[in-house]
Each structure stands twice: as C-alpha cells, then as structure tokens.
Amino acid sequence: MLASWRPSRRSSATSPTTDWYFATPPASEPNLDGLHGSEGAFVATSFWLADALYELDRTDDAIELFERLLGLRNDVGLLSEEYDPVAGHHLGNTPQAFSHAALVTTALRLDAQPAGIVRTLAEEAS
Structure with a gap:
C-alpha cells in the first residue's frame, strides 16, 4: 500500500477531529x-x-x-523518491532525502507509543 497524498496538519479542515480527516485514509487506500x-x-x-x-x-x-x-530499502538501506509496486523496483532519485526524513518522522511518532516500534524492531533484529 503506497500513498500519493498527505493531509496537512496545519489546516483546521484536516484536524484529526474532523469527519474529512477520518474519511480520507479509508477512501484513499483502495487506490494507492x-x-x-x-x-x-x-x-x-x-x-x-x-x-x-x-x-x-x-x-x-x-x-x-x-x-x-x-x-523497500535497497541493499544499503536507502530509499528512492518513488517505488514501482508492480515491477518491485525504485524509481526517481536515489537516495531521496524527503523519503528518509519521512521515515525518521514516522519512526519517531510510532516510537512514542507504549510498545515503541523502533525499540521493538531493534530487538527483533538483534
């Protein structure tokens, strides 16, 4: 499941408390x-x-x-700008800083939860 959209956290229309915010991911997921x-x-x-x-x-x-x-990371752990899910290969610029910045941001967000996804993944890898 790969996405081509981003809700802005700056707009009140996309606040996690609005109906639109809750409806967007389910409506988008079949077309990703x-x-x-x-x-x-x-x-x-x-x-x-x-x-x-x-x-x-x-x-x-x-x-x-x-x-x-x-x-999706390549053999040295890098991500590209785009990914072709059908062919299974990287497209666009590699490495892509925006992809890595998004990875870090998401990892930090998920790690804030009680289970701590980053700690869990690190433990599984060791």
Whole structure:
C-alpha cells in the first residue's frame, strides 16, 4: 500500500477531529498503487499515510505499513523518491532525502507509543 497524498496538519479542515480527516485514509487506500503512466508511488507520502493512520488510532495498520515501507530499502538501506509496486523496483532519485526524513518522522511518532516500534524492531533484529 503506497500513498500519493498527505493531509496537512496545519489546516483546521484536516484536524484529526474532523469527519474529512477520518474519511480520507479509508477512501484513499483502495487506490494507492501510484500514479498512472511511468510514475510510481511517492515513498514519503506513504510514510505520511502511516502517520495519518496512527493519528486515527489505527496503530496496527500504521505499524504494518511502516514495516512494509522499511522493506523497500535497497541493499544499503536507502530509499528512492518513488517505488514501482508492480515491477518491485525504485524509481526517481536515489537516495531521496524527503523519503528518509519521512521515515525518521514516522519512526519517531510510532516510537512514542507504549510498545515503541523502533525499540521493538531493534530487538527483533538483534
């Protein structure tokens, strides 16, 4: 599931307390295969979707998406700008700073929960 949208946290219309905010991820999820044509799905916006799922108390879905996105890293742990989910390869600029910034932001957000996703993933890796 890769995303091509990001709700802005600055607008009252996209506050986690509005109906629109709660309705957007479920309405978007069936269509998250990237853009038509030669474009792929933007990796950063996929992390933003994980953020939105977490904000909507869909923590398990957020963690599942986050872990799937971590699986997109290349052999040296880097992410590209886009990913082609059909062909299974990176597109666009690699490495992409925005993708990595979104990864870090999402990791910090998920790590703030009681289970601590970053600590849990680190423990599983050791």
